[in-house]
Amino acid sequence: MTSLKLNLGPQHPSTHGVLRLILELEGELITRCEPDVGYLHRGMEKMAEKLSYIQYLPLVDRIDYLAGFFYSELLCRNIEKALSLELSPRVKAIRVMLLELNRISSHLLWIGAFLMDLGAVSPFFYAFREREVILKYFEKISGQRMMNNYFVFGGVRNDIFDIEEIERFLEILPHKLDDYESIITDNLIFKKRTVGKGVLDPKIALNFGITGPNLRASGVGYDTRKKDSLYEGFSFSPIVLGNQDSWTRYKIRILEIHESIRIITQAIEKIKANPELNNNFINPLNIVLPEGEYYSEIEAPRGVASCYIKSDGKKSPYRLKWRTGSYYAVNLLRKLLVGEYLNDAIAIAGSLDIILPEVDK
Amino acid sequence: MNYLYFLYIEFLAKHNIPKIFGDITFYVIPACIIFVALILVILVLVLFERKLLGWFTQRKGPNRVGFWGVLQTLADAFKLLCKENITPIGADRAVFNLAPIIMFLPVLIALGLIPFSSEFTFMNFQTNVLIYVILATFPVLSILLAGWASNNKYSLIGGVRNVAQILAYELPISFTVLSVIVLASSMNLTQITLAQSNQYGVLGWYWFPCIIGFGLMLICTLAELNRCPFDLPEAESELIAGYNTEYSGMRFALFYLSEYGMLFANSLFISVLFLGGYLSPFGKYLSPILFSGPVGNILIYFEQAFWLFAKSFLIIFIFIWVRATLPRLASFDLLKFSWNILLPLSIVNLLLMSLLKFFVGGVYA
Amino acid sequence: MDINKFKEIFENTTTIGEKIYIENNLAETVKFVKENYHFDILKEIIAVDNQENGIELIYRLYSAENEEEALLATIVRDEVESVCNIFDSAYADEKEIYDLFGVRFVGNQELKRLYMPEDWKGHPLRKDYMENDERLNWND
Structure with missing residues (x-):
């Protein structure tokens, strides 16, 4: 039998952007998979070398448009670290709240999109209905739904308000999640398509640099939030499940939303306890980092994201490097898809939560 | 139909038109009626589906064109008419153009076999059921041709998947239809309808004694129509649009029309077999009372x-x-589901119905 | 630097986040660290073009078990041993660095353009990228 070469993407309904997978099929069995990325490359790292830090700040939200807060937090954190800017407790609590809200919205979108990949239409709209509440709130406080540009060096742009809206939403959300679970989690067809499919051995996952929920679904309890100074004083536990398959990767995201709700509730308490904002702003027009190298890391919804800055004492960084979780997940597809059937391949690739702007940077 | 034929010939004779003209046109007019009615029903059906899907997913559905969105499908049809017909390079032109037509014709014929009321059956053969079952599998030929002729790998995979699927699901359908034939002792759809009218009213319809068969029929029809959760041939997230990836304009519209036409025809067929066809659920008709x-x-x-x-x-x-x-089934689960569960179940159902007919035959005779 | 000498340095390095420079036997050292100290994730490879001082590669290794990080660094001119047989994630990183910096990784079979088109000239993140670019002189 001759093999069939199939170009999955870059324009394909289920590649979540512009991922291109070059597949070699025998019948519907995949014998070789080669991801081809770069269709969305914007030169984020090259741009940084030409721009000052405050000019660069609005761009970094676009690295992952579904979780933009995480990337602006990373850049802010690096610069705060370099200039030793202290954050006031209210700013910290606001940041934690917004980050976790963003994580919820990102996971919700993933649930919808994943089920869409599997051919179920309704969960997509249900998930978007809840996500809409979060995005509306983001728009209210920052003027933007997704690329918020709300965190600035030393604080947040404005104080937040209408926090009751979030409290009300957090009360409803667990019931809505139960609704999703009742239509999805134990659905026979859904289980048939995900249980035991795309098994990701923890050894392989570590070796491929997979982090975040995908790694925790393989039984490795690695969550940078545990060591994160921003999350100090919050009680939460990283969720670790050990079944390694697509179904576990779905379940872990549902549980993470529940965990995020817990964190946000604590953050709201802290926000209420600290009514003074106290931004520690510096003049953004001449930020100059002292010579040296700075790392910062954060647990983004799609795995550990990190930012490396090397400064030579000028207004723009000498070198700026992003680490994004999805990039390594795309690389993993080369191994994970081989030996699977075409329709499982879509489900497995979908379960890894790949988003292309993050891959292409 | 004889009654109508008599009326028609009489009407023509009154106006001094030869009988031969009547003999010919008598079969042309119903075909036109079916065609127009089919298009109208499909327009309603598409709107019905989109509205319902909207409501199921907490949306409003189409609500812009016309009052309450009623003209939306018309607007879409008009748009499709205006679109360019594109034939991809490397496609087999003749087959590529032929496939949508092959798909559309059986729908028209199939609708003619359905007894819409005790007098309106356009083609009332003794073996209506058999002809219908054969016609219902016709789209697979067209889908395979379309998939092959498009010169597109996604289309090809979609077409091949469809053949495997229809092969697997045609057998349970045949056995289920056979069980109804056994119950009614007839292969004529009008006879089957009449056989369901008895003193038990709604419970006398075959869905009740043949509940397994009714369930099987619903599932298998979903598969035969390539509808979710069996929509593998046009699985959007995997194969883009499956066999009709390369089709555009009116050719695509023909596929679309015949899909919905087949949906309508098959639902009519199921209602005739299991839900008493044109019988009133109240036991007697309301119009003579009103x-x-x-x-x-x-x-x-x-x-x-x-x-x-x-x-x-x-x-x-x-x-x-x-x-x-x-959600959608995976292709191998789909085939396993049919061969391992549905087929044995349909054979058991056939046996049960034969026993029922043998022992309690009088009720369902 | 040979492995034994490295071993000494590595065990005496207490501050995590401090780079340990490796002059040669890079792949062997990475393998050694991975196998003996449970550094099982290669988080990323950072490349920095230090112009006349060559290109600096920083390997960020992380141990999920001991929750600690090690930074191995090396200076390369244009060729370096690949670590893709030790860490599969290095495929991705090395590809990216090849594309953006032009560092050739010996042993990686998959080196080709990643973000840039196949026929692209130059490597964009090198500091001398625009200086030699003929497109800058388009109006001459």
């Missing part, structure tokens, strides 16, 4: 058609509900 005299008697035919349509729309509602709820 309208006295000859008007009431003529309205009976329309009432019968109304009941049949209502039942078929109920079945379509179930199909749409399923589509809004379930």
